[in-house]
Amino acid sequence: xEQILANGVYLGSQYAMIALGxxxxxxxxxxxxxxxxxxxxxxxxxxxxxxxQLGVPFVLALIISCLTxxxxxxxxxxxxxxxxxxxxxxxxxxxxxxxxxxxxLDALILLIFGEKQRGVPKIVNGVFNxxxxxxxxxDRIVICVLAILSIIAFICLMQYSKTGRAxxxxxxxxxxxxxxxxxxxxxxxxxxxxxxxxxxLVGGLLVTITGVNLGMGGPTSIKAFMMVMIGxxxxxxxxxWGGIILGFMEAIGLAVLSQYGxxxxxxxxxxxxxxxxxxxxxxxxxxxx
Amino acid sequence: MQRRTLLKxxxxxxxxxxxxxxxxxxxxxIGFVGVxxxxxxxWGISNQRSMEARAAWINETGGYTIGETTYDIExxxxxxxxxxxxxxxxxxxxxxxxxxxxVGPNVDDGAAAVRPVAEANGIMYxxxxxxxxxxxxxxxxxxxxxxxxxxxxxxxxxxxxxxxxVKTVAFIAANESDPLSQRDGGVAAAKELGLEVVSDNxxxxxxxxxxxxxxxxxxxxxxxxxxxxxxxxANAPQLIRSARELGFEGLISTETAQDAGVLAEGAxxxxxxxxxxxxxxxxxxxxxxMNEFVDRYKKMFGEYNDESNTKVYALEYxxxxxxxxxxxxxxxxxxxxSMDTFEAPNPYMNGDAKLRYVGMSxxxxxxxxxxxxxxxxxxxxxxxxxxxxxxx
Numbered sequence: 001x002e003q004i005l006a007n008g009v010y011l012g013s014q015y016a017m018i019a020l021g022x023x024x025x026x027x028x029x030x031x032x033x034x035x036x037x038x039x040x041x042x043x044x045x046x047x048x049x050x051x052x053q054l055g056v057p058f059v060l061a062l063i064i065s066c067l068t069x070x071x072x073x074x075x076x077x078x079x080x081x082x083x084x085x086x087x088x089x090x091x092x093x094x095x096x097x098x099x100x101x102x103x104x105l106d107a108l109i110l111l112i113f114g115e116k117q118r119g120v121p122k123i124v125n126g127v128f129n130x131x132x133x134x135x136x137x138x139d140r141i142v143i144c145v146l147a148i149l150s151i152i153a154f155i156c157l158m159q160y161s162k163t164g165r166a167x168x169x170x171x172x173x174x175x176x177x178x179x180x181x182x183x184x185x186x187x188x189x190x191x192x193x194x195x196x197x198x199x200x201l202v203g204g205l206l207v208t209i210t211g212v213n214l215g216m217g218g219p220t221s222i223k224a225f226m227m228v229m230i231g232x233x234x235x236x237x238x239x240x241w242g243g244i245i246l247g248f249m250e251a252i253g254l255a256v257l258s259q260y261g262x263x264x265x266x267x268x269x270x271x272x273x274x275x276x277x278x279x280x281x282x283x284x285x286x287x288x289x
Numbered sequence: 290m291q292r293r294t295l296l297k298x299x300x301x302x303x304x305x306x307x308x309x310x311x312x313x314x315x316x317x318x319i320g321f322v323g324v325x326x327x328x329x330x331x332w333g334i335s336n337q338r339s340m341e342a343r344a345a346w347i348n349e350t351g352g353y354t355i356g357e358t359t360y361d362i363e364x365x366x367x368x369x370x371x372x373x374x375x376x377x378x379x380x381x382x383x384x385x386x387x388x389x390x391x392v393g394p395n396v397d398d399g400a401a402a403v404r405p406v407a408e409a410n411g412i413m414y415x416x417x418x419x420x421x422x423x424x425x426x427x428x429x430x431x432x433x434x435x436x437x438x439x440x441x442x443x444x445x446x447x448x449x450x451x452x453x454x455v456k457t458v459a460f461i462a463a464n465e466s467d468p469l470s471q472r473d474g475g476v477a478a479a480k481e482l483g484l485e486v487v488s489d490n491x492x493x494x495x496x497x498x499x500x501x502x503x504x505x506x507x508x509x510x511x512x513x514x515x516x517x518x519x520x521x522x523a524n525a526p527q528l529i530r531s532a533r534e535l536g537f538e539g540l541i542s543t544e545t546a547q548d549a550g551v552l553a554e555g556a557x558x559x560x561x562x563x564x565x566x567x568x569x570x571x572x573x574x575x576x577x578x579m580n581e582f583v584d585r586y587k588k589m590f591g592e593y594n595d596e597s598n599t600k601v602y603a604l605e606y607x608x609x610x611x612x613x614x615x616x617x618x619x620x621x622x623x624x625x626x627s628m629d630t631f632e633a634p635n636p637y638m639n640g641d642a643k644l645r646y647v648g649m650s651x652x653x654x655x656x657x658x659x660x661x662x663x664x665x666x667x668x669x670x671x672x673x674x675x676x677x678x679x680x681x
Contacts, residue, residue, distance in 0.1 A: 007502045010499075110326065114592070115326070116522070117331075117526065117551045119526055119555030119556070122557070127534050129536065135534070135535050140501075210498035211523075211554070214326065215327035215330065219496030250502065255505060262493060
């Protein structure tokens with residue numbers, strides 16, 4: 001039981017971080033960013049390049065990863081999403097654009113970083129072992145703590161900073177925020193950059209545990225969408241709850257149902273369908289959007 | 290004046306182009322349909338790059354003579370994304386281009402899916418997939434391009450029983466057709482050899498990135514040997530790392546080929562002692578031509594992939610068989626008829642090794658390329674040869 005709980009906390013914290021960036025972009029711009037998983041992968045590869053290949057200290061590599069993704073996110077928003085949102089009233093235009101960007105990033109990742117699985121040296125050696133009842137490598141504990149701290153920092157940024165207030169205003173009512181003097185274009189770009197930066201941060205953190213490869217982008221996006229659907233689209237607290245719930249469901253399912261084969265995700269998907277049929281707006285979402 | 294000079298230049302350039310066109314060799318297209326994107330991309334990319342490196346080498350040295358004609362070799366590639374539907378589309382594309390010899394697909398369901406297209410369009414294909422039905426009569430057009438798990442698995446288990454005292458074994462596989470069928474074949478082989486199978490029903494999603502929760506129940510069974518059935522190069526380091534971090538001290542093996550660099554980066558010293566099927570070459574076996582191939586591959590693509598020691602063979606088998614039977618270029622029936630007796634020197638191995646088709650024991654007909662079965666053990670960043678065997 002201790003192991004299941006520990007696995008659940010660890011998985012939940014990393015999933016919550018993945019979902020945060022996605023839900024932030026959705027809340028601000030009503031854009032389903034299908035390229036979120038690819039941004040996570042780029043974050044992992046940037047950290048791999050600087051920390052694993054060039055020997056830059058891990059924290060510095062992580063910062064470079066965040067900055068790279070923030071710049072990439074800002075450029076994508078300014079030159080791709082902003083013109084499309086302004087020029088098209090149809091929501092599917094941004095969805096198609098996001099899917100196109102995902103394919104483009106996949107191709108660029110293959111060209112720049114290659115097809116192989118990549119990994120970096122462990123940031124902390126050793127394994128915490130409590131009588132074989134609870135086993136957790138120290139690097140996972142460090143990454144879990146860093147993920148939780150990052151989530152807290154993000155919440156504080158959104159709650160107490162001027163940028164955070166502007167972003168929340170934008171998410172609540174774009175027109176009203178504009179009338180109140182919020183520079184909508186600027187804060188949309190900042191919000192998108194922040195969402196992409198979160199993907200880069202979690203990619204950089206997790207490359208130390210899971211490594212990174214070209215094919216991780218699509219499945220990561222799918223899991224992020226599941227978490228957002230569970231928690232409620234566009235709601236920060238919903239993304240966190242969605243991540244934690246999915247993490248615990250996965251940890252419990254893999255431990256309890258292992259003798260029946262790989263049915264954990266089958267049951268998670270069935271549960272999700274039933275849940276959404278009863279509460280389509282998710283746990284924390286509002287029925288009106 | 291300028292106009293006249295321009296006209297003269299145009300005439301000269303056109304004449305030169307015409308002369309060059311006359312001097313150029315006709316092109317022989319060889320296809321590749323396989324996975325070059327996603328988590329298993331390393332499998333297909335090592336195929337594609339091996340073919341492209343060898344084709345470039347042939348073309349650079351004047352082409353390949355079959356009968357009385359010298360051809361330039363062109364590799365036509367199609368990424369099936371490990372999707373059987375796309376594999377069919379890829380094989381149809383090959384048929385439309387008039388290609389009769391194709392390397393790939395890389396996985397079971399893709400190889401099974403393309404069979405009707407290949408047989409209907411007179412295409413011989415060289416899959417890296419293990420279902421026996423692809424190679425047993427009445428199937429006729431598929432030639433296994435490597436050593437199958439039901440050939441390498443028993444050899445590895447037997448070696449470990451005799452040399453390491455292994456008595457119990459656990460299997461873990463991704464929840465998709467190739468790894469599951471390889472797991473089932475491995476379980477049957479282990480039982481036949483007298484090993485006790487203590488866990489064989491734990492599977493994981495193919496996109497899993499964190500294997501600690503998946504492996505926790507397997508570790509409770511405390512096997513002497515943990516077999517990672519059909520594991521992709523992307524997942525192997527993570528599985529090894531998680532198993533070792535969970536306190537597993539037994540042996541870990543797989544029947545798929547792996548990459549030493551990927552293992553070093555993903556699992557580091559934790560991968561020491563990991564046993565896998567290697568590319569069909571070792572420093573002792575490699576001929577000067579194999580070494581030159583590796584150099585040329587590195588020059589073209591940078592990093593070498595150990596799997597290419599096996600993947601280099603398919604194109605060579607196709608070309609050498611066509612050289613032996615030139616009329617098979619457009620008639621695969623001739624190619625098939627020649628497979629029972631075909632034999633040529635193996636340019637990639639030292640000594641008097643031969644290129645020949647095998648598979649009588651496993652398939653009842655010669656539908657497998659003969660490559661050495663090299664079993665490696667990973668140690669401090671490189672593979673060391675554990676033993677070498679042959680398949681009949």
